[in-house]
Amino acid sequence: MTPASPPKLDTRPDTRSGAQLVIDALEHQGVSHVFGYPGGAIMPVYDALTASSLKHILVRHEQAAALAADAWARVTGRPGVCLATSGPGATNLVTGLANAFMDCVPMVAITGQVATPLMGTDAFQEIDTFGITLPVVKHSWLVRDAADIPDIFAEAFRFASSGRPGPVLIDLPKNVTQANGISPRSLACRTAARAVFPLDAKALAAADRLIASARRPVLYFGGGIALGGAEDALRTFFQRSRIPAVATLKGLGALPTDWPGFLGMLGMHGTRAANMAVHDSDLLICVGARFDDRATGRLDTFAANARVIHIDGDAAEISKLRHADVALAGDVAAILSALSGQTGGIDGWRRTCEENAGRWAFRYDAPGSGVYAPALLKQISEAAGDKFIATCDVGQHQMWVAQHCRFSRPQAHLTSAGLGTMGYGLPAGIGAALAEPDATVVTISGDGSIMMNIQELATLRRYRIPLKIVLIDNAQLGMVRQWQELFYEENFSEVDLWDNPDFAELARAFGIEAFTLDRRADVPGAVERLLSTRGPVLCHVRIDPRENVWPLVPPGKANSDMMEA
Amino acid sequence: MTTQIDIDFLPAEGAVVRLIGLVERRGYELDAMSYAPASTTHRLTMTVRPRPGPRRIETLKAQIARMYGVTSVSERMDSPRLEAAS
Numbered sequence: 001m002t003p004a005s006p007p008k009l010d011t012r013p014d015t016r017s018g019a020q021l022v023i024d025a026l027e028h029q030g031v032s033h034v035f036g037y038p039g040g041a042i043m044p045v046y047d048a049l050t051a052s053s054l055k056h057i058l059v060r061h062e063q064a065a066a067l068a069a070d071a072w073a074r075v076t077g078r079p080g081v082c083l084a085t086s087g088p089g090a091t092n093l094v095t096g097l098a099n100a101f102m103d104c105v106p107m108v109a110i111t112g113q114v115a116t117p118l119m120g121t122d123a124f125q126e127i128d129t130f131g132i133t134l135p136v137v138k139h140s141w142l143v144r145d146a147a148d149i150p151d152i153f154a155e156a157f158r159f160a161s162s163g164r165p166g167p168v169l170i171d172l173p174k175n176v177t178q179a180n181g182i183s184p185r186s187l188a189c190r191t192a193a194r195a196v197f198p199l200d201a202k203a204l205a206a207a208d209r210l211i212a213s214a215r216r217p218v219l220y221f222g223g224g225i226a227l228g229g230a231e232d233a234l235r236t237f238f239q240r241s242r243i244p245a246v247a248t249l250k251g252l253g254a255l256p257t258d259w260p261g262f263l264g265m266l267g268m269h270g271t272r273a274a275n276m277a278v279h280d281s282d283l284l285i286c287v288g289a290r291f292d293d294r295a296t297g298r299l300d301t302f303a304a305n306a307r308v309i310h311i312d313g314d315a316a317e318i319s320k321l322r323h324a325d326v327a328l329a330g331d332v333a334a335i336l337s338a339l340s341g342q343t344g345g346i347d348g349w350r351r352t353c354e355e356n357a358g359r360w361a362f363r364y365d366a367p368g369s370g371v372y373a374p375a376l377l378k379q380i381s382e383a384a385g386d387k388f389i390a391t392c393d394v395g396q397h398q399m400w401v402a403q404h405c406r407f408s409r410p411q412a413h414l415t416s417a418g419l420g421t422m423g424y425g426l427p428a429g430i431g432a433a434l435a436e437p438d439a440t441v442v443t444i445s446g447d448g449s450i451m452m453n454i455q456e457l458a459t460l461r462r463y464r465i466p467l468k469i470v471l472i473d474n475a476q477l478g479m480v481r482q483w484q485e486l487f488y489e490e491n492f493s494e495v496d497l498w499d500n501p502d503f504a505e506l507a508r509a510f511g512i513e514a515f516t517l518d519r520r521a522d523v524p525g526a527v528e529r530l531l532s533t534r535g536p537v538l539c540h541v542r543i544d545p546r547e548n549v550w551p552l553v554p555p556g557k558a559n560s561d562m563m564e565a
Numbered sequence: 566m567t568t569q570i571d572i573d574f575l576p577a578e579g580a581v582v583r584l585i586g587l588v589e590r591r592g593y594e595l596d597a598m599s600y601a602p603a604s605t606t607h608r609l610t611m612t613v614r615p616r617p618g619p620r621r622i623e624t625l626k627a628q629i630a631r632m633y634g635v636t637s638v639s640e641r642m643d644s645p646r647l648e649a650a651s
Binding site: 072128132134135138139140142159163164299314315316318319320321 | 578579582583586590599621623625627628630631632633634
């Protein structure tokens with residue numbers, strides 16, 4: 001690890017409480033925002049919070065605290081912080097922790113706990129938070145002595161960000177935060193430091209040889225680009241090598257989506273051009289991606305004739321699912337920069353890929369006069385420009401965003417990729433808007449997803465967060481309905497949401513401006529109104545419930561076996 | 566096929582549960598286990614058997630090695646010792 005600057009020692013007399021040490025530790029880490037919800041066991045921390053520099057965002061459900069912290073972290077690159085009480089407060093955080101764990105988002109979750117003498121007695125609001133969260137955190141600490149608080153918090157922030165980032169949890173029994181006159185055991189707070197990996201010269205040379213001899217290479221990149229701060233290195237390598245590129249859902253934005261040679265997202269709802277390029281490739285350069293099943297389809301058919309160079313910040317991902325002919329674990333940016341990118345005779349291949357991208361490009365001339373969601377989303381992202389940040393929920397609209405929106409940076413596309421958390425979009429929009437106040441943050445949700453965290457409209461209203469919400473309403477659980485239509489012989493089971501509320505009325509009841517869009521002719525005006533509204537605004541878009549997401553790779557099939565409309 | 570792995574780690578509350586949980590969640594059955602406290606690091610030795618699926622012991626070792634407090638992971642017999650990065 002690189003050496004960190006020694007922290008400034010706090011020389012105040014030791015009259016602080018455990019709770020005060022918690023607040024001091026957060027301030028010491030440079031935390032600006034904390035997303036949370038108070039309750040019994042965490043009250044000492046909330047008591048100390050009022051005199052702090054921290055901006056606390058009171059959400060209306062702890063899950064939203066974790067999801068907002070997640071988005072805040074994705075945009076800033078620093079750990080997001082969420083705070084909840086014991087028992088149900090902590091259990092409500094679990095989905096958000098799992099979301100961050102699956103998508104490698106640095107997060108520090110702080111939970112209250114019953115006093116240590118009561119632990120194990122089934123006390124009021126006692127739950128084994130430490131045990132429940134074990135599978136969904138990088139690490140966790142149960143603080144039994146307030147003197148350990150400074151050190152534990154320093155370690156928590158360091159570990160959340162280091163290596164493969166992820167969430168960590170600190171469980172704070174009430175008697176620990178209530179304790180007074182604490183002499184911290186150590187103030188040797190270690191600030192986050194980036195690990196330094198030596199480059200493997202032999203593997204680099206082997207990779208260069210494979211690249212030079214390949215005739216149909218494809219660059220397949222994922223979320224590891226943004227995690228490794230490797231956007232610039234990727235862009236330089238892409239331009240230097242001229243190798244056609246495809247992205248995973250989490251990789252979108254690492255290359256601007258309108259760059260020639262970028263073929264779009266691969267996988268289940270990927271573009272035909274991306275999937276066919278991978279299918280036909282003789283060399284796959286996988287960078288910061290993990291051969292996830294949504295990307296690969298049937299694994300044994302995925303780039304079946306290709307050699308593989310696997311570059312990743314996490315050695316555990318190399319050859320986990322697909323054997324790597326050349327493995328390069330370490331600093332992704334440094335590795336990409338060290339590769340020569342010298343190719344031999346791929347001009348024809350590149351031309352074929354680009355022609356395919358043009359031939360199979362999405363069309364936006366759908367018949368009818370109703371709103372065509374893909375066209376609307378494309379238009380919004382183009383109008384918002386480089387300041388655009390989309391936060392998605394999960395379902396059909398999520399795939400339409402990935403397929404049709406323009407992204408110029410990874411932070412522009414915040415989506416629950418690994419866990420697929422319905423309800424992510426709205427709290428994530430809150431977190432993103434607070435993290436980058438001058439961005440145009442647009443939450444794109446569905447009528448199923450938004451109801452999972454609809455209460456956060458109150459948070460929007462309270463802080464006047466200028467989030468734009470585009471609610472794509474087909475009065476269905478659209479993705480499930482699509483699968484039931486295609487793979488369950490149209491046996492539609494529990495997908496009809498005919499009894500949805502009037503979402504525009506609902507938003508107005510929360511004090512948020514809202515309007516409804518249901519005619520294609522009104523789209524330009526709606527986009528203009530959406531983007532020019534100064535405060536929070538919800539655009540309720542009614543679409544044809546029969547719309548499906550195309551193309552689609554059926555489950556268990558190869559990516560080359562795509563279904564089209 | 567079973568494999569025996571040695572894990573050296575800094576003792577802390579929940580550390581053993583965390584290690585066992587990871588091994589089981591990553592698709593391995595636990596055939597046998599022994600635990601040996603020492604002065605600084607403790608050693609957990611596990612005999613594991615992969616459940617059906619694409620599972621490589623090297624991947625499991627790397628997943629254990631990146632855990633907080635783990636100082637080394639090694640496979641009994643002739644496999645190289647994997648030093649933890651964190």
